[in-house]
Amino acid sequence: MESNNRFDKEYEVQYEQHWEKLQQALDDDNLEGFRSEFLDMHPYDQAMFFMEQEKAIRLQIYTYLSPEEIGDIMESMDEEDTQVLMAEMDPRFASMVLAEMSADNAVDILNELEKDQVASFLTIMDKEAAEEIKQLLHYEEKTAGSIMTTEFVATYKTYTAQQTMQQLKEDAPEAETIYYLYVLDKDKRLVGVLSLRDLIVANENTLIEDIMSEKIVAVSVGKDQEEVAQMMRDYDFLALPVVDFQDHLLGIITVDDILDVMEEEASEDYSKLAGVSDMDKPHDNAFVSARKRLPWLIILLFLGMFTASLIGRFEETLNQVAVLAIFIPLIAGMAGNTGTQALAVAVRGLANGDYGKQGKAKLVMREACTGLINGIVCGLVITLVIYLWKDSIYLGLLVGISIAATLLVATLAGALVPILMERMHIDPAVASGPFITTINDIISILIYFGMATVFMGFLT
């Protein structure tokens, strides 16, 4: 998209000017000049500038900024960039930075380190911050507990609107979000929720319990992050409270963290469909990339060998009618394509919770019919083309019928495999494209050579 308004244009110009001034200040070792330019930028832009620099320059910048300022930058960074920083910072400085960050983000960073590294960071860290982080470190990765923050605003149901507003003014600078206030009873159990909007329009002397909503949607601390994201999307909340089994409020999950979760989960499903278990990072070198992809390729290689040995059993047939070999990739390819289509539809549908128990049976039925329709259409087309090309109606019929049967079975397999995996409590997204393609290769070859044996008399 072209930039056609002042903000886009100004933004770019500002950006370049900032950049130049910052480089100049670094060259001149001008601390004040650097700080005034740098702190004027959004943390995301600060992070972009920071990661563009050589390591030597970054070491210079650390001496210019406070741990809190570095913490702000790290909150805007990708996981891999934060790891670069953690490795190059002085450990004492790094622990001060972590202490200044919001606890949930600090935990994300620590979760990527070795256990003894984490322990040593926590030892030298400010005690209060370390306590908060230790609590969050207990929670399993990818659960509500691991993405929640403990910096929320709570009030009591016996407070008035004015008292709460006063409390809020004090808490606001620290809190992750102030747009929802959580209402506790005297045992600190969550009993209500109040949006800032409701507080603002309320009369000053109103009691919180009279304006709070008791229809709380909360998640338990062990809930899967993908389900949390789904809930947030469905209910359009900006934040969700996280509670333990006794309804004590442990933390909140804010929508900005959910945006990252959604991006992460979408990337994950996408890579699984492509058969890349762990997506390559932009900075990975070829050896790292190769190591990530090889396991899949080796498995598929052996499955492919199995396919080859299947065809090997029909070597005699091939020796008699070599022309049969010509259509092997076509039939196997079509089986793979249609299977991947059906797979994607089923995996996406299951992830979105589109299909109930009855829905799944209906899905399988529909895929069977879809496979049949597609099979008949493609089969007719190919029979005609081969008849015109090779002038053999029998060869045409053999390939056409094989394609029709293959498409039916392959489409069905594409839908059934993820459903069965879900029933076995395996994430259906693991049923990747290459996997279903290889299964369908095998199916298609059995069908094709099975048919060929039937047609043998007409072909030789």
Add this chain to the structure above:
Amino acid sequence: MESNNRFDKEYEVQYEQHWEKLQQALDDDNLEGFRSEFLDMHPYDQAMFFMEQEKAIRLQIYTYLSPEEIGDIMESMDEEDTQVLMAEMDPRFASMVLAEMSADNAVDILNELEKDQVASFLTIMDKEAAEEIKQLLHYEEKTAGSIMTTEFVATYKTYTAQQTMQQLKEDAPEAETIYYLYVLDKDKRLVGVLSLRDLIVANENTLIEDIMSEKIVAVSVGKDQEEVAQMMRDYDFLALPVVDFQDHLLGIITVDDILDVMEEEASEDYSKLAGVSDMDKPHDNAFVSARKRLPWLIILLFLGMFTASLIGRFEETLNQVAVLAIFIPLIAGMAGNTGTQALAVAVRGLANGDYGKQGKAKLVMREACTGLINGIVCGLVITLVIYLWKDSIYLGLLVGISIAATLLVATLAGALVPILMERMHIDPAVASGPFITTINDIISILIYFGMATVFMGFLT
């Protein structure tokens, strides 16, 4: 995940109780009973209940609820469900419902209808609402303009904090979000932004221009929605202002709409990778599904025929050494798998903006090296296996070298195709798995039979 806290359990129990009471009220035609139960639920749950009912029951429910109440339900619905409702509601009632919805969501619904239907809805609609909707209808689908809402809170830079707070209390019930306030000059141009948090902690008599931020991040009205989502994720905003080319504030985009955009775009990339241009809906029947998938399958069928005709050229070779045919699916399959992996990495990376100009050259280099490493490893494995299985070192070498060369070229192709597509201003995600698989089929067969001609003397 098991529900192990009061909220999850209570929620389910509440849910079932609601459900039963609602059904009972409908059976008894008890309007008051129905309303008090129904309006006690979250709109998302209302929508779930509503769509579970038969059409006849839904027609009964329409008579129980006001257009505004139906509007709230529709805001929580999927696109396809809203279309069902639009088709079955009385047009006059439907236009009243649309008028009550927030304009951006009403436009989303209208965008799915025929032009003359839209025109007739707008004619019978409340004038003010119709005007607002007409303005938004101008904007192209999937741009910032089409997802923005015009219900924002604006203030002027010469106001005090107290005046603004007063204004806010009036606007709050209507506004889509009150957590950012947009500051205008006397020509109604956007000159600053203020978070509600800053307003709350400010002194009552402070002027807005003294506390507002002038570092505005705004998007132009024609910007692609995917880029808007990216910006929101990077900068962690809850809302983004949308301006025209003269910096007039046209509307805002809130984070809850962005969650839907991200879900939509992720689904789209996922389906493209699988070669399903338009994802099947759960309610689609087999004919609709088949029609959506057939175009791709037919294209791939003809590409497959091309592959077949390529092999046909080597029929003589195949007649002499039928065993060659055995390994065709293995080699083509490996090419497809490795190509899809490289494709997914490149498409994801390009979508995330991970690669600059230099980055792309580096990516291609890395993929070449990755392909080489994977090729050598897989080639060695397969040579060994075939040597042991078929007791022919020459056949092993032929297949091994072919696999090595194929993996190198196919990996490179997987990375190059999306990069070239991006350069030609085509969405790289269009380079789907089946497409790259078919290209790689062709490459692999040329390499394999090319090699076979070299090895011919040793094989017969």
